[in-house]
Amino acid sequence: MKIVWIIGLGVWVLSAAPPASAQEVPGEPSGREIAVMVDEREDGDDQISEAVWTLTNSKGKTRKRDTLRYWKDYEGRDGLSSKSFVYFESPPDVKDTTFLNWSQEDAEADDDQWIYLPALRKVRRIASGDKENSFMGSDIIYDDMADREVEEDTHKLLRVEQNNGTKFYVLESVPIKENYIYSKKLRWINAENLTEPRIEFYDRKGRLLKIWTTEWTQIDGIWNWKRTVVENQLTGHKTELEFSNVRFNQGLKESIFTERSLRKGAP
């Protein structure tokens, strides 16, 4: 464990090295400015979406999960960043399972999380301290789904790329917290609409861990995921999410994000 920590620290020191010049790419905004702009990209006050999760292992065997998700922005109210509620529609073995997350505004604080398991008919609070846990056996971990503050990373604009006539910023985001799950992320950011079509995640040892590619679509003027693929480069496992029926600003009620909703299922 100590060796791992030392190697991780080495990666950290290399990654956190200061940029060669104050202006990372002449004539372009700084990495931090871009990160702030991405963070402030309009995401609506609330959202309803359906998603099909397809999990594929290295041998090509697939499993599917259908989910319905409700999300509401709290913007710091009651100390919360957001609340989300996920209902599992299929397959039959997980049908009626629900998951509730209250995301804390304080980045250091653990989220409040509950799960309702129909096989037990019980709502159970679950510990959220270990954010490395996989969500539903996918290649997405709980930390990936949490709201990450700009201040939690240092951001550096590495370069500007052109792809099919579109300009992309390539941003390197290195966590300030030591021994964080990822040693860094490389993010490709569309300069026009600030969407992120590609993110590379590097593990504590600095190895490329997973690649996250996303097709975006604009709904009600808000950019949103249309299809996302997360490929684990170490295991060969892959997770695909296909979104549909995405609706913004529906005026979602507080009562959706409660213990009662967990037990009764989708609102």
Add this chain to the structure above:
Amino acid sequence: MRLHKVHLTADGSQRQVVLQFSQAPNAIHAFPLSTPTRLVIDVIGPVLSLPSAAYPAKDTLLRRVRVGTHPQHLRFVLDLKGEKLPAFSVEQQGSRVRAVLQTPDRPTPEVRAQILFESPEANSFAQPTPPPADSGSGSPRSAQQVTAAPAPPSPLAPSAPRTEAASAAPRSTPASRPSPARATPSARRPERETQPGLFETLRDRLDVTGYVKNETALRLYSPHQFSKSQNWLQAEIEFELTDWAELTILGRSMFDPVNHLETNIEDFHTSPIDRLEAGDSFQAELRELYLDVLYEDFDIRLGRQQIVWGESIGLRILDVINPQDFREFILNDFIDARIPLWSLRVDYTLSDWTFEGLWLPDFEASRPADQGSEFQFRNLPLPALPIQPPPPFPSVQVGSVRQPEDWRLGDSEVGFRVTRFLRNMDLSLNYLYAWGDFPVPFRRVLGPNTFRFEPRHERFHLIGGSFNYAFDVFVIRGEGGLRLGEHFVSGDPHDRDGVRQREFLSYVLGLDWTVNDNLMANVQFFQNVIFNAPGALVGESVENAVSLFLMSDFINETLYPQLLVLYGINFGDLLIRPQVRYDFSDYVSATIGADFFIGSRSGLFGQFAAPVRTHDRYWTGRNSRIFLEVKRSFAL
């Protein structure tokens, strides 16, 4: 660029006016004017001529929205009431322009949304392409023209994704962001082109899921025979009657050619409605049938159902509303072992509080395993079961069990629970006024050498609560219940009726530990305490037990090894339950496992560990077993 919609949301001191266009404008420019007070928004882009119009608003601040066409832009004028100009901000979000006005002078008592204008094209999810260069006549465009691909994002400078129009006025901060508009269904959902048929309606509203599975268990000790080979078919039908009402039916049938779990299938309460048994090997049961009525802040569940309270794993403390089927001791899942009851449950949510009320006019007793069956109780795990008569009385009569009347108001059970979600912690307070699930064997002396047992169910009050507290990778859990006036069997032969009432506390404290992505551990300590228990009471006045539960998953949640150990401290007896499940697919899984009973025959678990003299062909003792379960789920 066509105007699709003008939408107003009023929320307290804020007003939000959203102008929705067919494509992103090139730029916007906003400025206030006074006398009369108004806000002007120029929307610059490829203008499609629009007749001048005014859209009145029913609002305490906004009088109306006017629109006029200019050569290079559309001009919107928001006419305001009063002489004081409110703070405002205007921003562009793709094809939308949002103006936010804020003033404390003209609040609205409630959140209200109004659509001031909406063009027919606005009901389409897809956004239209920019109009052709010669389509500036204002004539209606064809449907094909307005359902093209989404408009590209506006070519804004990378550093300024939003156009701030009124830099002098305070922009809407995140904390003061206006509430979302309550969009009407017609504004959000695409219209159906044709009415759905009956089959399509049924398919949309009907949800059928279920499984077939085989559970086979083999005894590890002599006689090495199968104790069960159950073949289950379970189906659950959910029918959405309306947007606010849903009917659920859950039925199951079982065929077991071995069936050593019961010797007398007639002893279970059967009726034409909910249970059917045929021969020694087949039974079918309507497990659950209930109607859900769902409102915004409260819901009602009426019908035959299971109601579950509590936090513990492996043993039931507050989970005592439904009686239990003990044919397989506590080895089958509680969801299969609970006996559903006809009942009414009402839930009401107020902020982070949930209030729950229960009414149960239906009564059923718990079902102990049959005499002579595999899991017949060898000693009595619960305090109020009948005991053998004391030695001075040679003649014993046993009367039939008296139990409460179904559907008699005075014999109903009621319960109440309040649950509160807090930061890192949940709390509940519980109250239940119910009947004991086992009859109390009251004794009556008929003569110097004769007495009679007259078993009957008795009431008790249960006052309890539960809590959990999460920190880092741990969750501390606890639940407890104090039963007032619980009945216990007295071992004193001179006792008047052989029964004494005492207060009885049962509680559990536990800890969940998420060790890593693949392993979750849980440890629990259980204790039962009979207060003021004289030595004459049958059974232990203080009973202690601990449990360990390990659950893990591997290969992206397809392989699930787990282990449950229950240890009775008083007698040093154990129940050890290792098992491994593998999901071959989303629909097919197999589980292999074992149930080991170890320790003193006086203990709850040890009673099934000791060899006993065979009374008949099934009761052989030493019930440890291995089992295999193969399950195929389905959804229609």
